[in-house]
Amino acid sequence: GSDFNLNSTAQLGSVLFGELGAPILKKTKKTGRASVDASVLESLSGKKSKAGRFCESLLHYRYIGKMQMTYLDPAIALRWEDERVHPTYRSALTVTGRLSSAGPNIQNIPKDRLIRSIFVPRPGWVLTESDMMSAEMRALASQAGEQKLKRIFASGGDIHTMTFRQVFGKSEDYEPTQDERRLAKTLNFGIVYGISAFGVAQRYDMDEDEAQTVINQYFQAFPMVARFMRGAVRFARKRGYVRNKFGRKRRLYPDILSGESVIRHRAERQAVNAPIQADAWDYNAVAIRRVGATLRSYGLQARMVMTVHDQIMVEHPPEETYIVHRIIDAAFASVEYPEQIPVESKTVSRWGETNESKLEKLLEELRV
DNA sequence: CTGAAGCGCCAC
């Protein structure tokens, strides 16, 4: 009917909830206006009404715009003379010890293959990407002393896959899709970092009662996790900070004693999260140093090119594939920590692509 | 014109 700016949440809201008569499902945090975020648009999308079809198109428009404006355009504009981007990693910015990355941020590149695949090694070379398996769940198992969780990992189990099957009522041999496994990942970390029944219900379209049951059963299955959570909060209240296994501290005073419950409860969740998130990063950081040192000592052409929290990426000639895998596995196995956190490695010609029936796969298997 | 706030959304 009329012209307006799709990127303006205010203008969009008046059209969607005024002209098109869609129901207001959610308010924004600061101003209390009608929210037009993805969760709202998705709820409205199901319908055959004009508003429903509009929301579907809008979600697609948002995604395309996000990819173009936030990732593709900057990736091209920020290339240096070597045709690569060189993000700035800040090692003393985050409260948990993780690195931050900017200019461009290389740590939030979409998983969408169309986007990831623009990042490539030099011609003729390959990329080996190694990602810690269930990184923070293993750190948690260690810190909480949750034997049941430790046994799952020791026997090669995948907690995210198991949680998906358990919560969504699938059989033991059901293989979740990547998206389904991501759902379970969010649930696992949500629960252990203090999500509410309301939050679970919201995210998974469940009753709040149902959600509470999921949370209760989770802590029943892993009681030491609940105990660890209480212990972290108690420690933070008494000492004003928490500390991870590598000795890294996060200060939580005065929030942890705040009279404002919103502030205080947030600090309590931070008390639980910080030592775990910090452990996963520090573990990776130690391994990174060893991978770098070992690649050098072997006189290889391989070079580490980036890291994303619990992952590292190495660029190297294809003939170095086997030794690079060996070096990375050994480095991650060598970190001084009560439990090993292994990596899953894959070698590819472009970031985000698979190596199925390709040269890289052969090179991995043939141990060239 | 610049900077900040608000919203929204990508990753781990």
Place this chain on the structure above:
DNA sequence: AAACGTGGCGCTTCAG
């Protein structure tokens, strides 16, 4: 009413 955590960044809007 809000109660998973850690980040960076684009756009719109508004104050100066």
